[in-house]
Amino acid sequence: MHFAFTDQQIEFRDAVRQVLLNECTTDDLRASFAAPAARTPRWETLATLGVVGASVPEAHGGLGLGLVDLVPLLEEAGRVALPEPLLDTTALAVPLLAELAVADGGPRAPLADWLVSIAAGDRAVAVGPPAPGPTPVAGADGADLYVLATDGGPDGPEIHALEPDSVTVAPVPSLDPTRRLASVQWAPGPESRLASGPVAASLVGRTADRAAVATGAELLGLSQRMITLAVDHAKARHQFGRPIGSFQAVKHLLAGAQVTLEFARPAVYGAAWSLDEGEPTASRAASVAKAYASDAATEAARVSLQVHGAIGYTWECDLHLFLKRAWALSAAWGSAAEHRARVLASLVAEA
């Protein structure tokens, strides 16, 4: 039993934090409203640091890291509301492609080529959650590869990968303009199919679990950022001749949000370990993580806006950059309530 990150994981996280605080400022976020792109100079920086290819097997130019290693990096991505699709590409698409690349005994082109180009920073991937019919997919506007699943039918889901010229992408406005949400029209065919049958079903399930944990990790970073912004405001803003943060009514709001966040963290970290290890309860752990992280972010968003007062309700204040991402990610890959239902169903089935 040793429930902690290694020094190496923490050093990597700290390095990424420093880069992102410099290269993903709120001014940068506002600039990305006008010029959305999947791959940016910042994406190249992250690729050079090894972050984009962190989960790519070393044979294909990556670092071969697991979800436990990625979680602290995703937390940092959340802290700055990173617009680039690190979560979709590195936490979701790469493990799926890497697993299929070695299935049946050997690398299958173009999977290996894709992995190499992802690690090099030359390919950003959009991953669609299994859904009946066209559904908005995050990061789909301008992606270089689309990993999509059919919702199955009697034979279960199939996983397909399509290049941009094989799909029709129609941007869909999101409250968070940095999400680059788009509806993807596509037709499954034998040439795009990566997996079917039990292999696909298992991968779709595990990808959804990974997505729950990875999204939860970003929500941790977002929550801490929103609380910090509100704390800074509560120290600086004076009313009745004192900082508003000296009033218990304000303190208790922020303390409550911080306490919820403190307990969401180990839930996300523990779930990442469970998924990496293939623990029998990993899927339930992923749901606990997402439910807790979604609720922590929803509370942090609500409290931070309230503590900011009217200025927090403006476009000018930076807070909304994080509120909107928090709202979007709280609902993405299953809401808190959906994951609680999943937790209870699993407990009752086990009893």
Add this chain to the structure above:
Amino acid sequence: MDTPMDLRFTPAQEAFRREARAWLAANAPEPRSLPSLDTAEGFEAHRSWERAMFDERWSVVSWPEEFGGRGVGILEWLVFEEEYWRAQAPLRVSQNGVFLLAPTMFEFGTEQQQRRFLPAMASGAEIWCQGWSEPDAGSDLAGIHSRAVRSADDRGWLLTGQKTWASRGAFAEWCFGLFRTDPEAERHRGLTYFLIEMTAPGVTVRPIPQLDGETGFAEIFFDDVFVPDDQVLGGVGHGWNVAMATAGSERGLSLRSPARYCEAASRLVALYGQRLATDPAAAVHRADAVAQAWMDAEVYRLATLWTATRVLDGGSVGPEASANKIHWSETDLAIHRAALDLLGPGAELHGGGTDAPWLDGYLFALAGPIYAGTNEIQRNVVAERMLGLPRG
């Protein structure tokens, strides 16, 4: 540290678990078979159980062997707690001593004090209560008025004043408490932490019936009670720092292990399963609350393993103990409230029956956000010391 993350206990820890499980299966009383520890009869029955555990060195597994423990680490203690609650073994009548005073005594006590008090605490021969709150000093603990003055023979102190809400105070042999030894000093500085025998001349105990009608706590009156110098813990005038160490244990790792809540949460899921079979329409309305309560216990388990690892790697627990206290006390309430909701009109049935523990547990849980420092005070601590907000 270079050790990769691993949430499995080691084979040695699992062997320790099996040993504890086997011993508890053979020796623990049937669940809920002892009378309430808040009655004279129940108090003695629980004391006998402490003695039985002590005789086989199960009462204080994390203590050094010389004091009756097994010298195991914090993770093994958590494993033992899991097995203890899994067996639904009796509540610990000695908890104020073994979980609160003992860690403080290991840190601040003299060698003589440790030899004198710890073994008797571990065996249940001497049960401790806590003398902190006063009628005019609860959340504002530093505002206590009870005082101690030097005795005429200069060999000790004479204590005068009133303490209240002393859990186990009605029947305990000893009391640890905070008294003002320097009325001129700044209010946090003039305090001293005393160890007081309840049979000493001048001590008067008035039991207070609790919400459930039993005398779980008491008022204690001190009228020139002589306490010798060797019953000062941590030095004259250092009482506040010593008391904060005890409070850290109360809010942090040692008083409320996650196993207590995980066990209750498992029973809650079982109750939900039963209701789902008999009255599915009513049960599903409570599904979300049941799931949330189970998760609250589960994340407390994970958070405790996270904190325990930090402590084992040389870290310490600071104001996070306050966040911890808010979480475990609210978790206890959430579990029991969800259970009572599932029971519906049956929830008010008291005194026996298979569902009765839920109501008793709920009454107990209601005290959680109050004792060990109210949750409002803990939120102040989180806001000021974790978030850095200005003091009011």
